Amino acid sequence: MTPRPLFAPLDRVTVEQIPFRASDGTELGLCRLTANSPTAQEPTDRPAVLLLHGLTASADMFVLPETRNLVDALLGAGYEPWLLDWRGSCRLPHNEGRVRYTFDDVALYDIPDAVSYIRDRIGGRQLFVVAHCLGALSLSLSMTGGLVPGLAGVVAQGVFMTPKYSARSRLLGHLGGEWGRSRWTHLPVDFTKVGFRSRYTPMFALASLSAGDCDDPTCHILHNSAWGTGASLYVHENLHETTHGRLAELFGSAPTWIGPHLRRMELAHTAMPWNTGGQGYDRLPENALDSADRIDCPVLLLSGSDNKTFHDSNELCYDVLSSRYPDLDVRYVEVPGYGHVDPFIGRGAALDVFGHILDFLDERSAAPSREGVPAGRVSEGSRSSR
Known part of the structure; x- marks a missing residue:
C-alpha cells in the first residue's frame, strides 16, 4: 500500500517518501522534507521536528501550497520536518476499512515506531514533536507511558491530555x-x-x-x-x-x-487507554494525568480562542498540570480569533500562530537542559513569525 501523494508545493520542497510499517503490521506514511532551493544546504546539526495531524486529516495540513505553511516556516528557521500519517489519516484506507483501531494503537505503535525510526536517521540531533488534536492526545499516552523519552520539546495544539467538549x-x-x-x-x-x-x-x-x-x-x-x-x-x-x-x-x-473511546476520555477529562492487558496495552498508563510526572521535556499547549471542537481543553490541561506538577515546564498560549484546526491551515497562520511555535523550538533547541526554566502562562494576541 502506498499513501496517495501529498499535495505539497513541489516547487518549494522535496519529499522523501519512506515505506513505513508500524510494529503491529499496519502500513503508515512517513516522509522527510527538505528545501527545494539551489542555495539550500543540509546542516548536520539541524534539529528534527515530527508533525502529527488530527483524526481524519493527514500530513497535507502542514504543507498547504496556497499558503506559507508550517513546513515552509520550519525549513526557513533551520529545522528538519518529518511528517507521519498515522492510522487515522485520510491518505490511508484504515478509517473506512474492516480492521478497527483505537488511540491505544496510535500511542503504542504508530508514534513510538516513528520516533524510533527518525532517531535512527538523525543520530544524536534533537527531536521535537508538533502535534494536533487527537494526534496530540495519542502522543500524551505515549509520553506518560514512557514510550518516547528524551524528546527536546512538544507543542500540542487544540487538545493534549484533558479532552473537554462544550x-x-x-x-x-x-x-x-x-x-x-x-x-x-x-x-x-x-x-x-x-x-x-x-x-x-x-x-x-x-x-x-x-x-x-x-x-x-x-x-x-x-x-x-x-x-x-x-x-x-x-x-x-x-x-x-x-x-x-x-x-x-x-x-x-x-x-x-x-466514539466510545473518545467519550470515555472526555467524560473523565483525561487521556486513558481503551484496551486492558495483553498485546502490550498494559504499557500505557491507566490515567495519563496520574502519570504525567513521566513527561521529561517542555510542553507548549496551544489553542485558538474560538476552539469549538475541544473548547478550553488546553487551558484546563495547563491549570491541572501546573498545579499537580509544578516542576513540569508547561506553558499555555491562546491565539485570538482562531478555532480548532485553522491555527495550522488558516491563511494567516504564518503571521499569527507559527511564531509561537518557532519561538518555543528556538528556545529549547538552544537550551542544553530544562533546569531553571520555570513554568509560565501566556495568553496573547497575534504576532509575526519570522
Whole structure:
C-alpha cells in the first residue's frame, strides 16, 4: 500500500517518501522534507521536528501550497520536518476499512515506531514533536507511558491530555454518536462521493441548516457539525479560498468505532487507554494525568480562542498540570480569533500562530537542559513569525 501523494508545493520542497510499517503490521506514511532551493544546504546539526495531524486529516495540513505553511516556516528557521500519517489519516484506507483501531494503537505503535525510526536517521540531533488534536492526545499516552523519552520539546495544539467538549457538543457527541455508531461504520465528508440518495443525506441536510452564505456540503459537515457532534473545526473566514475548496481532500471519513473511546476520555477529562492487558496495552498508563510526572521535556499547549471542537481543553490541561506538577515546564498560549484546526491551515497562520511555535523550538533547541526554566502562562494576541 502506498499513501496517495501529498499535495505539497513541489516547487518549494522535496519529499522523501519512506515505506513505513508500524510494529503491529499496519502500513503508515512517513516522509522527510527538505528545501527545494539551489542555495539550500543540509546542516548536520539541524534539529528534527515530527508533525502529527488530527483524526481524519493527514500530513497535507502542514504543507498547504496556497499558503506559507508550517513546513515552509520550519525549513526557513533551520529545522528538519518529518511528517507521519498515522492510522487515522485520510491518505490511508484504515478509517473506512474492516480492521478497527483505537488511540491505544496510535500511542503504542504508530508514534513510538516513528520516533524510533527518525532517531535512527538523525543520530544524536534533537527531536521535537508538533502535534494536533487527537494526534496530540495519542502522543500524551505515549509520553506518560514512557514510550518516547528524551524528546527536546512538544507543542500540542487544540487538545493534549484533558479532552473537554462544550455542553452542546457533549450532548450531541455522546448521544448522537452512539446512535450513529449503531447505523454507520464511518461518516463521510464528501457529498459528491456518497450522492443525494445515500443513507448519509439526512446528516448532510441537518448540517446545512446553519450554512449561512456557504454552499459547500463538506464545509457544512466540518464547520457546522463536525460529523454530527455539533462542534466546528475552524473559523470560516480564516480559510484561504483554495483551502476551502479542498476541504474534501484535507479531511476524510470519521470512523464511528472510535466514539466510545473518545467519550470515555472526555467524560473523565483525561487521556486513558481503551484496551486492558495483553498485546502490550498494559504499557500505557491507566490515567495519563496520574502519570504525567513521566513527561521529561517542555510542553507548549496551544489553542485558538474560538476552539469549538475541544473548547478550553488546553487551558484546563495547563491549570491541572501546573498545579499537580509544578516542576513540569508547561506553558499555555491562546491565539485570538482562531478555532480548532485553522491555527495550522488558516491563511494567516504564518503571521499569527507559527511564531509561537518557532519561538518555543528556538528556545529549547538552544537550551542544553530544562533546569531553571520555570513554568509560565501566556495568553496573547497575534504576532509575526519570522
